[in-house]
Amino acid sequence: xxxxxxxxxxxxxxxxxxxxxxxxxxxxxxxxxxxxxxxxxxxxxxxxxxxxxxxxxxxxxxxxxxxxxxxxxxxxxxxxxxxxxxxxxxxxxxxxxxxxxxxxxxxxxxxxxxxxxxxxxxxxxxxxxxxxxxxxxxxxxxxxxxxxxxxxxxxxxxxxxxxxxxxxxxxxxxxxxxxxxxxxxxxxxxxxxxxxxxxxxxxxxxxxxxxxxxxxxxxxxxxxxxxxxxxxxxxxxxxxxxxxxxxxxxxxxxxxxxxxxxxxxxxxxxxxxxxxxxxxxxxxxxxxxxxxxxxxxxxxxxxxxxxxxxxxxxxxxxxxxxxxxxxxxxxxxxxxxxxx
Amino acid sequence: xxxxxxxxxxxxxxxxxxxxxxxxxxxxxxxxxxxxxxxxxxxxxxxxxxxxxxxxxxxxxxxxxxxxxxxxxxxxxxxxxxxxxxxxxxxxxxxxxxxxxxxxxxxxxxxxxxxxxxxxxxxxxxxxxxxxxxxxxxxxxxxxxxxxxxxxxxxxxxxxxxxxxxxxxxxxxxxxxxxxxxxxxxxxxxxxxxxxxxxxxxxxxxxxxxxxxxxxxxxxxxxxxxxxxxxxxxxxxxxxxxxxxxxxxxxxxxxxxxxxxxxxxxxxxxxxxxxxxxxxxxxxxxxxxxxxxxxxxxxxxxxxxxxxxxxxxxxxxxxxxxxxxxxxxxxxxxxxxxxx
DNA sequence: CTGTTAGCGCATTCAT
DNA sequence: ATGAATGCGCTAACAG
Numbered sequence: 001x002x003x004x005x006x007x008x009x010x011x012x013x014x015x016x017x018x019x020x021x022x023x024x025x026x027x028x029x030x031x032x033x034x035x036x037x038x039x040x041x042x043x044x045x046x047x048x049x050x051x052x053x054x055x056x057x058x059x060x061x062x063x064x065x066x067x068x069x070x071x072x073x074x075x076x077x078x079x080x081x082x083x084x085x086x087x088x089x090x091x092x093x094x095x096x097x098x099x100x101x102x103x104x105x106x107x108x109x110x111x112x113x114x115x116x117x118x119x120x121x122x123x124x125x126x127x128x129x130x131x132x133x134x135x136x137x138x139x140x141x142x143x144x145x146x147x148x149x150x151x152x153x154x155x156x157x158x159x160x161x162x163x164x165x166x167x168x169x170x171x172x173x174x175x176x177x178x179x180x181x182x183x184x185x186x187x188x189x190x191x192x193x194x195x196x197x198x199x200x201x202x203x204x205x206x207x208x209x210x211x212x213x214x215x216x217x218x219x220x221x222x223x224x225x226x227x228x229x230x231x232x233x234x235x236x237x238x239x240x241x242x243x244x245x246x247x248x249x250x251x252x253x254x255x256x257x258x259x260x261x262x263x264x265x266x267x268x269x270x271x272x273x274x275x276x277x278x279x280x281x282x283x284x285x286x287x288x289x290x291x292x293x294x295x296x297x298x299x300x301x302x303x304x305x306x307x308x309x310x311x312x313x314x315x316x317x318x319x320x321x322x323x324x325x326x327x328x329x330x331x332x333x334x335x336x337x338x339x340x
Numbered sequence: 341x342x343x344x345x346x347x348x349x350x351x352x353x354x355x356x357x358x359x360x361x362x363x364x365x366x367x368x369x370x371x372x373x374x375x376x377x378x379x380x381x382x383x384x385x386x387x388x389x390x391x392x393x394x395x396x397x398x399x400x401x402x403x404x405x406x407x408x409x410x411x412x413x414x415x416x417x418x419x420x421x422x423x424x425x426x427x428x429x430x431x432x433x434x435x436x437x438x439x440x441x442x443x444x445x446x447x448x449x450x451x452x453x454x455x456x457x458x459x460x461x462x463x464x465x466x467x468x469x470x471x472x473x474x475x476x477x478x479x480x481x482x483x484x485x486x487x488x489x490x491x492x493x494x495x496x497x498x499x500x501x502x503x504x505x506x507x508x509x510x511x512x513x514x515x516x517x518x519x520x521x522x523x524x525x526x527x528x529x530x531x532x533x534x535x536x537x538x539x540x541x542x543x544x545x546x547x548x549x550x551x552x553x554x555x556x557x558x559x560x561x562x563x564x565x566x567x568x569x570x571x572x573x574x575x576x577x578x579x580x581x582x583x584x585x586x587x588x589x590x591x592x593x594x595x596x597x598x599x600x601x602x603x604x605x606x607x608x609x610x611x612x613x614x615x616x617x618x619x620x621x622x623x624x625x626x627x628x629x630x631x632x633x634x635x636x637x638x639x640x641x642x643x644x645x646x647x648x649x650x651x652x653x654x655x656x657x658x659x660x661x662x663x664x665x666x667x668x669x670x671x672x673x674x675x676x677x678x679x680x
Numbered sequence: 681c682t683g684t685t686a687g688c689g690c691a692t693t694c695a696t
Numbered sequence: 697a698t699g700a701a702t703g704c705g706c707t708a709a710c711a712g
Contacts, residue, residue: 054458055398056689099439118394396705
């Protein structure tokens with residue numbers, strides 16, 4: 001019967017009449033031990049219910065098998081997808097994941113980083129609560145001074161020198177704009193009052209800015225008379241609903257609405273429905289796929305990014321950085337695809 | 341400037357001319373140290389960029405601040421919701437989450453448990469890959485022998501003696517059946533050929549069995565002539581689509597389809613659409629909410645369970661078990677609500 | 681309030 | 697192929 005007290009390597013050494021170190025080797029570097037003794041040791045370990053102590057091991061050897069994942073929202077399906085990929089690939093390389101959902105709270109984010117540092121995490125995949133330029137968390141210098149590898153995912157900190165996997169935001173904006181030019185704001189149907197409503201994230205969010213900029217570029221070239229209205233908010237559902245609701249009341253129905261992420265787009269659609277505005281009175285287009293809608297024959301054109309791929313790439317990049325701490329930081333960009 | 345080498349408690353002790361233990365206390369039990377020295381120590385810690393070593397601490401004091409979460413699928417929104425709740429509440433009690441997505445693979449599950457044991461996790465929230473009675477993982481005895489607290493969530497292992505938070509599965513089945521009796525298989529419209537198609541999870545899954553049993557009970561009482569066809573599968577989308585597709589071909593369109601979870605229901609709807617069968621030719625009803633569909637005016641009646649609540653309760657229960665290892669295991673049931 | 685001593689469990693020397 | 701000694705960084709005892 002397995003004791004309630006912890007079984008250590010010493011217990012099993014005593015059990016087989018060897019010393020600690022031999023047991024340690026038998027368990028970690030089997031080739032350095034005679035097969036016969038190894039078997040006896042493994043046998044004993046099983047019988048006694050031996051469980052290696054990760055703390056003791058981690059204390060001795062300085063490298064840990066831990067990768068931290070810090071993200072602002074588990075419930076965003078796009079993030080869930082990325083985390084799935086990270087988790088799956090981390091496992092393949094024998095790393096365990098320590099997950100932190102910061103819930104958009106900078107304090108929780110800071111605590112998460114502290115915890116990861118104290119656990120000597122080998123790497124960190126970070127998607128901070130904000131990508132606005134003036135968000136300069138205190139933990140930054142500590143992180144940079146530490147020898148933990150860091151890869152940012154999707155959201156990034158303003159020039160912090162870490163690697164990153166980001167989406168092609170300007171490109172997504174451009175693609176949307178070109179689609180609108182081809183199908184909505186066509187020369188023949190264009191009027192002076194045509195307005196495009198862009199529902200964005202936080203006002204200084206890099207991602208929102210880039211996406212918006214893509215739109216402006218592509219639209220500006222050919223469509224001097226399409227006016228763009230922008231509503232700033234955040235990347236969640238409820239505020240988007242409220243914003244759009246207000247806009248509809250004061251400005252009426254725009255010709256098209258562009259939601260800068262999935263939840264925003266859903267929010268806009270919800271506001272439209274509340275207001276009793278049928279979806280064929282205007283065009284709605286978004287970034288990120290609205291899941292499962294194809295099943296109901298609902299098509300909302302959108303730029304789709306492969307979250308699984310982004311997550312996988314982030315982990316790959318992290319492994320590179322972990323292998324070679326000197327490796328130059330690099331930024332990978334995942335392109336989206338317009339799906340109509 | 342922070343050194344690249346680790347700063348330990350000893351370094352900062354030297355820096356302020358005190359001994360290790362005083363520093364340790366200043367950092368962990370501030371009230372045991374004179375305010376003045378405490379300040380100097382905290383100051384020094386900051387300057388030197390001190391990071392506590394969780395391994396050393398964990399080795400010394402045997403209790404860890406880690407909670408493991410082992411689940412079969414991060415991408416199931418219902419699970420994502422539960423994990424969100426767990427994460428949020430764990431943080432409030434100063435526990436970090438170690439997350440394992442087993443991807444439905446029993447081997448990965450076993451590895452996850454091993455890892456958690458070796459990290460001396462204080463608690464574990466487990467949703468195993470299978471809830472079929474013949475799934476008896478090897479790690480069970482080790483887990484039982486260990487002093488790690490365990491709470492099962494949603495899926496459970498057949499009488500393993502651990503606490504659990506589960507859904508009211510029979511109740512959900514009954515509620516669905518009663519709804520069908522009231523609105524679909526009404527006496528006046530009932531015919532001998534009326535069939536109800538239930539699309540279930542694995543054939544021996546406790547959850548599926550319970551839900552199905554609920555249906556049979558409620559239906560059997562009053563509806564001798566409603567035939568039930570059951571398709572066994574798993575709890576994911578693709579197999580459900582395939583199953584229902586096949587059924588439609590061979591059996592034609594049933595009077596109603598009942599999907600035993602969210603992804604199954606979506607799968608059924610997808611198969612219907614592929615087959616060009618309009619949704620008002622039959623009734624579709626499910627368990628778990630299909631997210632965001634209200635936005636599009638699509639209503640699929642379903643029994644909704646509060647995943648956030650379930651997750652939160654699991655964590656509460658875990659804390660209870662952790663506080664008092666003797667506490668009797670208990671099973672909490674979360675009731676669902678029919679939403680039409 | 682502060683210091684001394686000791687040891688958590690394991691793996692890295694260097695021996696044999 | 698195996699062993700002896702040592703220390704990773706921290707904190708619980710018990711002093712003082």
